[in-house]
Amino acid sequence: MANSKLDNQNSEVVIRGKFNVTIKPVRGRIYVIRDRCKGCGFCVTFCPKGVLELSEDFNSKGYHYPILKEEPPDKICINCGFCSLICPEFAIFNEED
Amino acid sequence: MNPGMHFLSGNIACAEGAIAVGCRFFAGYPITPSTEIAEHMAYRLPQVKGIYVQMEDELASMAAIIGASWGGMKAMTATSGPGFSLMQENIGLAVMTETPCVVVNVQRGAPSTGLPTLVGQGDVMQARWGSHGSYEIIALCPNSPQECFDLTVRAFNLSEKYRVPVILLMDECVGHMYERVFIPEEVEIVNRKKPLEDKRDYLPFLPKEDLVPEMALAGEGFRIHVTGLTHDERGYPATNPEAHEKLVRRLCEKIRVNKKKIVDYEGVLLDDSDVLIVAYGAPSRTSMRALREARKRGIRVGLFRLKTIWPFPEEELRKASSNVEHIVVPEINYGQLVLEVERVCKGGEVHLIPKMGGRVHSPREILEYLINLNR
Amino acid sequence: MMQAQEHPLEKYLRVDRLPHVWCPGCGIGTVLGSYVRAIDRLGLDLDKMAMVSGIGCAGRAAGYVNMDSFHTTHGRAIPFAVGLKLAKPELIVTVFSGDGDLFAIGGNHFIHAARRNCDLKVICVNNFNYGMTGGQLGPTTPLGAKTTTSPYGNLELPLNLPYFAASCGSSYVARWTSLHARNMIECFEEILEKKGFCFVEILSPCPTVYGRRNEMPEGLDMMKLFKERCEIRNFEDTSRVGLNQEKIIIGKFVDEEEKETFEDRVYSLMEEVKWGGSR
Numbered sequence: 103m104a105n106s107k108l109d110n111q112n113s114e115v116v117i118r119g120k121f122n123v124t125i126k127p128v129r130g131r132i133y134v135i136r137d138r139c140k141g142c143g144f145c146v147t148f149c150p151k152g153v154l155e156l157s158e159d160f161n162s163k164g165y166h167y168p169i170l171k172e173e174p175p176d177k178i179c180i181n182c183g184f185c186s187l188i189c190p191e192f193a194i195f196n197e198e199d
Numbered sequence: 200m201n202p203g204m205h206f207l208s209g210n211i212a213c214a215e216g217a218i219a220v221g222c223r224f225f226a227g228y229p230i231t232p233s234t235e236i237a238e239h240m241a242y243r244l245p246q247v248k249g250i251y252v253q254m255e256d257e258l259a260s261m262a263a264i265i266g267a268s269w270g271g272m273k274a275m276t277a278t279s280g281p282g283f284s285l286m287q288e289n290i291g292l293a294v295m296t297e298t299p300c301v302v303v304n305v306q307r308g309a310p311s312t313g314l315p316t317l318v319g320q321g322d323v324m325q326a327r328w329g330s331h332g333s334y335e336i337i338a339l340c341p342n343s344p345q346e347c348f349d350l351t352v353r354a355f356n357l358s359e360k361y362r363v364p365v366i367l368l369m370d371e372c373v374g375h376m377y378e379r380v381f382i383p384e385e386v387e388i389v390n391r392k393k394p395l396e397d398k399r400d401y402l403p404f405l406p407k408e409d410l411v412p413e414m415a416l417a418g419e420g421f422r423i424h425v426t427g428l429t430h431d432e433r434g435y436p437a438t439n440p441e442a443h444e445k446l447v448r449r450l451c452e453k454i455r456v457n458k459k460k461i462v463d464y465e466g467v468l469l470d471d472s473d474v475l476i477v478a479y480g481a482p483s484r485t486s487m488r489a490l491r492e493a494r495k496r497g498i499r500v501g502l503f504r505l506k507t508i509w510p511f512p513e514e515e516l517r518k519a520s521s522n523v524e525h526i527v528v529p530e531i532n533y534g535q536l537v538l539e540v541e542r543v544c545k546g547g548e549v550h551l552i553p554k555m556g557g558r559v560h561s562p563r564e565i566l567e568y569l570i571n572l573n574r
Numbered sequence: 575m576m577q578a579q580e581h582p583l584e585k586y587l588r589v590d591r592l593p594h595v596w597c598p599g600c601g602i603g604t605v606l607g608s609y610v611r612a613i614d615r616l617g618l619d620l621d622k623m624a625m626v627s628g629i630g631c632a633g634r635a636a637g638y639v640n641m642d643s644f645h646t647t648h649g650r651a652i653p654f655a656v657g658l659k660l661a662k663p664e665l666i667v668t669v670f671s672g673d674g675d676l677f678a679i680g681g682n683h684f685i686h687a688a689r690r691n692c693d694l695k696v697i698c699v700n701n702f703n704y705g706m707t708g709g710q711l712g713p714t715t716p717l718g719a720k721t722t723t724s725p726y727g728n729l730e731l732p733l734n735l736p737y738f739a740a741s742c743g744s745s746y747v748a749r750w751t752s753l754h755a756r757n758m759i760e761c762f763e764e765i766l767e768k769k770g771f772c773f774v775e776i777l778s779p780c781p782t783v784y785g786r787r788n789e790m791p792e793g794l795d796m797m798k799l800f801k802e803r804c805e806i807r808n809f810e811d812t813s814r815v816g817l818n819q820e821k822i823i824i825g826k827f828v829d830e831e832e833k834e835t836f837e838d839r840v841y842s843l844m845e846e847v848k849w850g851g852s853r
Contacts, residue, residue, distance in 0.1 A: 133578035140598035170575040187755035190603025192581045245847040255686040262650040263657030270661025417642040420621040426645035
């Protein structure tokens with residue numbers, strides 16, 4: 103029977119069993135082109151992990167652009183890329199960390 | 200068609216002229232009395248590796264020829280009054296995007312459905328002002344099948360040179376008349392200027408010294424953007440008064456400054472006339488007979504026959520009419536060409552001989568009018 | 575989180591014209607994003623592509639793609655594209671326009687291009703009204719909806735676009751929404767590779783002029799509605815996908831085998847007819 107343990111969200115998952123397997127979970131890095139954002143909120147609402155929120159700060163057009171939430175290990179970007187796909191403005195994109 | 204002498208109708212001669220000068224795309228919609236042009240093109244274009252498409256209406260026809268022109272083919276459509284009205288919006292698009300193309304209008308009795316099978320000349324002003332806004336356009340008017348051939352060739356060459364749609368204003372009488380047409384071995388062919396710059400430096404709407412920009416085509420890697428919105432030299436929308444002023448002025452000036460090279464007319468006995476007939480198309484033919492008969496009776500008549508109606512040959516007509524007492528304008532409408540004649544001619548009384556449509560002025564009618572003038 | 579100045583897809587866009595004109599919460603940008611991602615995934619040569627658009631918000635897309643693009647008159651994008659494709663058949667020609675432009679004033683042209691099987695990729699962004707001009711009713715406005723020209727509620731019934739396209743002979747018919755960004759990419763990849771007349775309807779929010787008058791003032795409101803009510807039913811009978819139901823049915827409805835296009839027939843005629851000399 104395999105055992106899996108999350109040492110912590112930021113590093114590897116180790117499964118001990120007949121074969122010892124180490125899986126590194128995919129993590130993403132988010133980039134925002136602030137001045138293109140129009141504050142529509144699509145990325146924030148549709149992120150499956152809910153890692154984004156609109157900032158208090160605003161860009162040169164007066165819109166609040168997205169930033170990463172500062173929250174406990176629960177909210178981690180898994181590099182799914184949906185924020186990038188759903189953004190109508192070409193204002194946000196992701197890269198594997 | 201083999202070079203040499205042929206017996207053709209005006210419509211067929213027009214189609215053959217187009218093919219001779221390199222037209223390889225025709226998109227049209229059948230409408231009497233221009234349908235023969237479409238039918239002949241449908242038959243001939245595949246023979247010369249050209250394309251005939253019958254579109255679903257005249258609006259589509261005009262749009263398709265603009266698209267084909269941007270794809271690199273010399274393109275033409277043919278219609279009559281009602282279809283010409285439908286094409287106006289896209290004629291405006293062709294003017295604004297400086298797309299070379301030729302629109303043949305074989306005029307018939309109008310307004311509205313009018314007299315589909317009978318002659319008219321009621322689209323003179325529409326050819327000039329039919330689309331919205333300020334612009335200049337070129338309109339040629341043949342009066343014989345030979346001229347239908349020759350002026351269609353000229354129409355394409357002018358449209359390529361000045362990057363403007365050119366209207367070939369025929370009438371049903373000239374379109375359906377059969378006469379000898381001489382087809383030469385070769386005709387002069389003018390092609391649109393191609394960009395010389397590197398792709399990264401090319402600006403699609405930057406005019407050269409003759410006020411005409413070089414034209415890149417779709418699919419050549421220039422990544423052009425073409426829009427009917429007011430645009431700047433990059434072709435991008437620039438919907439502000441300054442850009443609009445600059446663009447519209449240039450679109451008009453490129454024709455105006457080159458007027459002398461564009462206007463064409465035939466003068467008969469101009470130096471020695473008291474009475475001048477100003478006409479184009481079918482009535483100009485019957486006017487010639489009236490002129491000869493009048494001369495026999497001692498009336499000194501001359502004829503100023505327009506071969507280009509737009510731009511209007513103002514200077515040339517002003518000069519020709521400077522010493523005459525009367526100017527007579529026979530036209531098959533209730534007064535369109537006569538308005539330009541009145542505007543331009545300062546000496547001499549201007550008289551309109553109108554016919555509403557359906558029939559050409561007979562030589563006798565014109566002759567009697569000329570005789571009565573002198574009383 | 576990093577700040578960036580450049581987006582990875584910029585080679586497909588006229589970057590000097592960004593940010594684009596579309597409103598916050600408008601879905602057209604997402605459609606455009608999926609379109610350029612499809613081109614990217616297929617590795618297509620931008621020099622061999624052209625976009626033709628009409629008048630309206632969706633029509634502005636032609637001004638943002640880095641390929642030969644033509645922003646033509648209202649309703650006439652399709653016949654322009656027909657002419658362009660015939661003159662340069664090696665180009666992949668996409669028509670990118672809106673519901674009013676393609677189906678009201680342009681409806682007739684749609685019928686005949688589909689009927690002929692012209693090799694065009696038609697992407698229709700359906701925002702249920704005429705957005706650019708302030709939110710008037712259009713051929714896809716739902717019955718009862720409030721628009722500036724139906725202040726008491728729309729009295730007309732909307733057109734079922736996939737059904738219409740299929741009956742005109744379109745060989746590929748699909749409907750997605752701005753929310754379904756991934757499905758859009760796959761769909762666009764399919765149509766860019768498929769020969770023949772292809773039609774895709776993309777439902778999109780229009781918060782500023784349509785949504786605001788119909789209790790969906792934010793783009794997110796309609797996007798959430800898509801999330802709740804959409805159901806993917808591929809190959810569903812298009813007569814059953816009208817939008818007057820509880821479920822918004824999306825998916826790929828028609829994907830016929832490739833057949834001869836209009837351009838094929840025109841060009842093979844040229845081959846067959848030999849220069850015949852004088853008539």
